[in-house]
Amino acid sequence: MPPAIETVDLVKEYGDLRALQELSLTVEEGEFFGLLGPNGAGKTTFINTLVGLVRKTGGEARVFGQDVEDDYRQARDAIGLAPQEFNVDRFFPIKEVLIHKAGYHGIPKDEAADRADEVLKRVGIYDKRDERFDWLSGGMKRRLLLARALVTDPDLLILDEPTAGVDVQLRHDLWELVTELNEEGTTILLTTHYIEEAERLCDRVAIMNEGRKVTVATPDELKQRGTDTISVRLESPSVATRTVENEVGVYAHDVSTTAAGDRSEVQVRVDDGGSTAPKLLHDLEEAGYEIADLEISRTSLEEIFVDLTRSEDRTVTRSSAASADDDGSGDEQEREQEGVA
Numbered sequence: 586m587p588p589a590i591e592t593v594d595l596v597k598e599y600g601d602l603r604a605l606q607e608l609s610l611t612v613e614e615g616e617f618f619g620l621l622g623p624n625g626a627g628k629t630t631f632i633n634t635l636v637g638l639v640r641k642t643g644g645e646a647r648v649f650g651q652d653v654e655d656d657y658r659q660a661r662d663a664i665g666l667a668p669q670e671f672n673v674d675r676f677f678p679i680k681e682v683l684i685h686k687a688g689y690h691g692i693p694k695d696e697a698a699d700r701a702d703e704v705l706k707r708v709g710i711y712d713k714r715d716e717r718f719d720w721l722s723g724g725m726k727r728r729l730l731l732a733r734a735l736v737t738d739p740d741l742l743i744l745d746e747p748t749a750g751v752d753v754q755l756r757h758d759l760w761e762l763v764t765e766l767n768e769e770g771t772t773i774l775l776t777t778h779y780i781e782e783a784e785r786l787c788d789r790v791a792i793m794n795e796g797r798k799v800t801v802a803t804p805d806e807l808k809q810r811g812t813d814t815i816s817v818r819l820e821s822p823s824v825a826t827r828t829v830e831n832e833v834g835v836y837a838h839d840v841s842t843t844a845a846g847d848r849s850e851v852q853v854r855v856d857d858g859g860s861t862a863p864k865l866l867h868d869l870e871e872a873g874y875e876i877a878d879l880e881i882s883r884t885s886l887e888e889i890f891v892d893l894t895r896s897e898d899r900t901v902t903r904s905s906a907a908s909a910d911d912d913g914s915g916d917e918q919e920r921e922q923e924g925v926a
């Protein structure tokens with residue numbers, strides 16, 4: 586079985602702006618895969634390329650082995666997309682919106698109606714089936730986007746920031762639902778700004794920055810890349826940073842010291858706090874300090890993420906807002922209006 590998503594050197598340019606820069610990424614069938622990156626990293630552009638809303642400038646992109654442009658229909662039919670934007674027809678009852686969507690993907694009307702009922706129940710808004718999109722609350726609108734993505738029973742579900750701005754209850758409901766879907770075999774690609782969400786749900790995550798892949802790893806592997814901070818309180822009112830540095834400099838990334846009343850504190854950043862702490866305590870005692878207590882804290886995934894995506898050199902340029910607007914594909918406009926996206 587080919588991968589659910591496979592891109593090779595994928596490039597997307599909007600005028601002078603390179604939104605995707607030689608992005609090669611593989612998501613295996615059945616994976617729960619997270620796409621993380623700061624605003625403007627290219628996550629939505631990546632997704633839009635897969636679903637045919639954006640035409641790639643270069644490289645290859647396949648969904649279950651089908652080229653997203655040459656075999657558009659087959660690739661698109663395999664995907665259910667819950668986009669970031671509420672791009673739903675506002676004038677029809679939501680059940681009809683779903684029936685229309687299923688029909689667009691070739692599902693006969695009776696079956697489409699049954700599926701619409703089924704997914705509305707699954708996302709918990711069946712009682713709203715005859716209401717118009719505009720009348721739904723923000724949270725219900727998010728649920729509807731998910732229902733619309735599911736009505737075609739897709740093998741690949743793409744969720745573009747599904748929990749942005751939703752309350753805690755709905756966030757947990759959505760987490761539960763997408764976990765169930767993944768357990769039933771649906772491959773899931775999720776973009777999110779909530780690191781906790783990615784950590785909780787994803788088998789692997791790709792971190793993107795400025796259109797490039799920074800790394801792909803499991804959340805646990807990513808956390809291993811962080812450092813630990815060992816904080817040791819000493820029974821003395823002052824401590825000389827240089828003395829400590831001399832003692833522990835071989836294994837510490839950095840050392841800082843603070844005075845706190847009768848005591849003082851030394852903070853030492855190391856690769857592995859658990860195995861380094863005994864040595865640190867020993868070295869501090871050797872240097873004549875009396876230890877009061879000790880604490881080890883791990884770098885959070887969020888800190889690692891910020892570190893990995895910190896921009897040192899902004900190579901992405903934008904010529905002018907006007908020229909960047911688009912690649913002039915009438916096709917894309919049409920598809921968006923059809924509500925395919």
Ligand SMILES: Nc1ncnc2c1ncn2[C@@H]1O[C@H](COP(=O)(O)OP(=O)(O)OP(=O)(O)O)[C@@H](O)[C@H]1O
Nearest residue numbers: 599604623624625626627628629630631909910911
């Ligand atoms: N239609 C467009 N025309 C011109 N530039 C665009 C267009 N769409 C996106 N961009 C630019 O491409 C870059 C990537 O944007 P994209 O929306 O893919 O990022 P993102 O990672 O999804 O961001 P966010 O987390 O804010 O949703 C940004 O610099 C954005 O301004």
